[in-house]
Amino acid sequence: MEEQRKAERRRGEEMRPPPEWLIQHGLNRTNVDAVHTGECWAAAKSGRCRTVTRQQAIEALRQQVPACTHCRPDTALGILD
C-alpha cells in the first residue's frame, strides 16, 4: 500500500502546472505591492495575488514594483542589475 501512495504522489506532482508569477496587490486594489514567484509562501499568505505571465512579472519589476524579499523573483527572472 505504501508503494501505491508514493505512486499517487508522483502523479500529483507531474500534474502540477509549471511555475507561475504572481503580483500582489495592496489593500487598495490600485496599488501593487510586490512581485512573487508562483511558489512563494508569502504570496500565498497575503491572499491578494493574481497570476501573471513571465513577461508581466518582468514588466512590473521594470516599473519599480518591489521584488519579494522571500522568493526573489528578480533573481529567478534573471534581471538583477
Ligand SMILES: [Zn+2]
Ligand atoms: Zn514572494
